[in-house]
Amino acid sequence: MDINQLQNKIIDITIWKKGEQRAPHKPLLLLYALSKYKQGHARLFHYKTEIEAQLLDLLKCFGPKRTHYYPNMPFWRLKNDGFWQLTNIENCININNPSKEPTGKQLALSQVYGGFDEPSYQYLKKNPCAIDLIAEQILSQHFPESVHESLINRLDLGLTDFNRQRDPMFS
Numbered sequence: 001m002d003i004n005q006l007q008n009k010i011i012d013i014t015i016w017k018k019g020e021q022r023a024p025h026k027p028l029l030l031l032y033a034l035s036k037y038k039q040g041h042a043r044l045f046h047y048k049t050e051i052e053a054q055l056l057d058l059l060k061c062f063g064p065k066r067t068h069y070y071p072n073m074p075f076w077r078l079k080n081d082g083f084w085q086l087t088n089i090e091n092c093i094n095i096n097n098p099s100k101e102p103t104g105k106q107l108a109l110s111q112v113y114g115g116f117d118e119p120s121y122q123y124l125k126k127n128p129c130a131i132d133l134i135a136e137q138i139l140s141q142h143f144p145e146s147v148h149e150s151l152i153n154r155l156d157l158g159l160t161d162f163n164r165q166r167d168p169m170f171s
Contacts, residue, residue: 001119003130006083007137009120013081015142021064025074026081027142028058031135033115035155037124038131044087044115048108051075061154062147072104075114085117132159 010030016023032054033045045051055071063069078084092102092110102110115121124131135157139148152159 001123003123003127003133006120006123006130007134009081009083010134010137011141013078022142024063024142025055025059025071026078027138028062029055029071029074029078031138031151031155031157032058034124034131034135034138035157037116037121038128038157042115043118043121044085044113047072047075047104047112047114051114052104052108058154062143062151070104072107073101075107075112076101078114083117083120084114086112086114088112132157135159 013026013030015026029051032051033041036045036050052071055074056069059066059069059071076086079086088111089102090110092106092112102112116124124134136159139151139159143151151157
């Protein structure tokens with residue numbers, strides 16, 4: 001695993017789109033996980049206690065206004081993007097309809113954990129500067145510049161130089 005391989009996987013994540021509207025669910029979850037990794041979090045996150053409420057809050061603040069929010073969807077669906085792993089999913093897969101995503105309640109009852117797969121996590125742990133590069137990539141690719149600073153501060157990402165290039169002629 002190297003930075004280019006991981007960046008390419010993250011660039012290629014499947015994002016729901018309808019016209020010009022793009023769902024920020026997966027990018028917000030990834031930014032949240034990266035911010036926690038930067039603070040020394042273990043590889044996996046418990047859905048109920050570490051993801052559900054936190055991602056719901058981020059979706060309400062930085063996503064399009066909705067009647068209902070589903071933080072379980074990006075948590076579950078990221079496993080199809082090649083670098084996110086889930087554990088304890090056996091009890092929340094619908095035998096009659098395996099393609100149906102589990103609800104947040106099913107993820108909680110099954111004690112599902114998720115996070116970057118082992119090779120990706122080990123790479124980030126050994127190369128902490130890669131966390132900043134990937135976070136900057138996600139911000140640039142999925143969010144308007146007008147919310148970058150708010151997201152960086154909210155998630156305590158500490159990207160002090162991101163979007164802060166000043167005109168050298170300005171004094």
